Amino acid sequence: MDELLLIPGPTPVPAPVREAGARPMTNHRSEAFARVLRNVLDGVAVLYGTRQAVLPYACSGTGVLEAAVVNTLSPGDEILALSCGAFGNRFARIAQAYGAEVTRVEVEWGQGIPPERLEAELRQKPYRAVLLTHNETSTGVQNDLQALAQARGDHPALLLVDAVSSLGAVPVEMDSLGLDVVVTASQKALGCPPGVGFLSASPRAWEAYQKARMPRYYWDMGLLAEALRAPLAQTPFTPAVSVFFSLEESLRLLQQEGLSAVYERHRRLSQATRAGVEALGLRPVADPRWASWTVTAVWAPEGVSVGALVGRLRAEHGVVVAGGQGKLEGRVFRIGHLGYVYPEDVLRCLEALGAVLADLGVRVDPRAGVEAAARVFGARAVTA
């Protein structure tokens, strides 16, 4: 049985992207690899909506969260951490680990950050930075980046944005929103193996970098930018070469589909997934105002073990979804619908979910989910 990977990252990697990653190893300090680097960084910059340099690290998403913090801040800095889930908490913990004075604004899990909350909080203290999770993977909440950026207004606090599970699936528009640092990673919307994290910094963030005193070496964005600007563009430390080969191919595929089509696909996958699980009598964790385009977290029905549900979806239907994280562990399951995920994948998932729920004794029409989702996708998808 073909495994259908629907966790919120790593996401499915299409065969041509995997095959590109299997090309013979090459010298990472060569004209040929400099071209790969350039293609990838230029392509990712388009997804960022930035004219600033995009800097690649060999790391996972958490690595670039750390890079965002240590490149712009100093121990003792007053930081505002906006948290609506496990990843918001992680961002805050990283800043604390490096000695920042962190004030956490937490909202109920399932809710997003109300922009007025940010506005009010910024009036309280001369914060140096705001930590924001664009898309909170643990709850399936997608914050309103534009409204939050506006709420920051002309306050001097830097806006550091975790866009790990959004960028490439949801518009980010770093420059026009005035975001100061935006980070993401290869294994989410970009549909590549994990191993490369990206960071881009605004001119204001580069100014902050000059004064930032948190210790750094591996994450030093100045070293990276300098090496990339050299006559032979390169990274200061060995990059994850095979992931770059994959990224180059994946960006080609995304450009082929067209960025607005990619965004629209994710928006519809999200709508269909929510419609489907609701038709099966289940309740998404996220308030519909903040429903994520890339992941839907769903409360397990009364009396049904998340472990059994997730295990049977995988064992009997080959559908791999994720359990809960942090305080939602054992209470929710999560369907990732980002990267190379298509309507037929969501339909297969909902069909399997209906069948497993019925098998587990939940009183439900097992076809209700797939039918509701198909209606969202429209006639084309149903007959596909």
Place this chain on the structure above:
Amino acid sequence: MDELLLIPGPTPVPAPVREAGARPMTNHRSEAFARVLRNVLDGVAVLYGTRQAVLPYACSGTGVLEAAVVNTLSPGDEILALSCGAFGNRFARIAQAYGAEVTRVEVEWGQGIPPERLEAELRQKPYRAVLLTHNETSTGVQNDLQALAQARGDHPALLLVDAVSSLGAVPVEMDSLGLDVVVTASQKALGCPPGVGFLSASPRAWEAYQKARMPRYYWDMGLLAEALRAPLAQTPFTPAVSVFFSLEESLRLLQQEGLSAVYERHRRLSQATRAGVEALGLRPVADPRWASWTVTAVWAPEGVSVGALVGRLRAEHGVVVAGGQGKLEGRVFRIGHLGYVYPEDVLRCLEALGAVLADLGVRVDPRAGVEAAARVFGARAVTA
């Protein structure tokens, strides 16, 4: 023309290892991936010669150098950095970046660290740790790990060892030598794509970890060890999944060859390479006492540009060697002979080198190098 990659990392990745890396993406928190993790970490532990846990990070070699420092030390700690080249200097700079008080012992590039030098230095100050580069990739110097470990003796300083370009090609024997932290990476002797770094720590290093106050989050070895010990073994942050697939296959190949055969192959490759370049009238950078088994750095002959030499080797013969690093840039070239490199590769390299030197007007018998190397390999290799 087939490209022959003979830089000191990334090293050639054999087709089955690349193909393993191209397997469909999978859930990194699953029984199936836990088995991959376990196989890889157990296999690498054998190469380490340790019964301690081997911890994997998504990063390159420099990342695990940083991990070695921040997990065991505190700002203000007196550290002794033994440096015989660019990577020794890097290790020292990382410790400085995190606020250690670093005393550098530097030897002439091309020399190794004399054990008596370490012994004498340890009598000067109550050092908390010694930073040591086992194999200095910039000069092709391989330090005598056993003698240096003995020179440390019962001094309480931790011995932190950069084994990035040695482990898997040269015996390390972490436990029996009493090394405290040993780090390495996937793209050197392990013959995999870059993206995974490894760290293992002695019980003494784990004690130091409890008191170490350098800030850390991504590199926190306690988080890693805890997640790996969980009922479902995993990493706290997303691992470089495709590199793990490759590592599993590569370790299988290395086990098939047999560890002592692997070491012996590297020792002979090194001898043959040195004999070959010397027969071509060239001088290796490393004093023969410290000739590295994995990389040979060679002074460019008078009047020959390293750029031209390296460029023509690649363009005309498909042989990719590296230029110099740090203060040796433009003065030396480096032949990597680690990982999946065999006698025929070294012979092809020396044949090409002889031809290019002759073309560049150097008075030399262009076959002298390949013939000298063949004599080292013995009749079997010559007729192969």
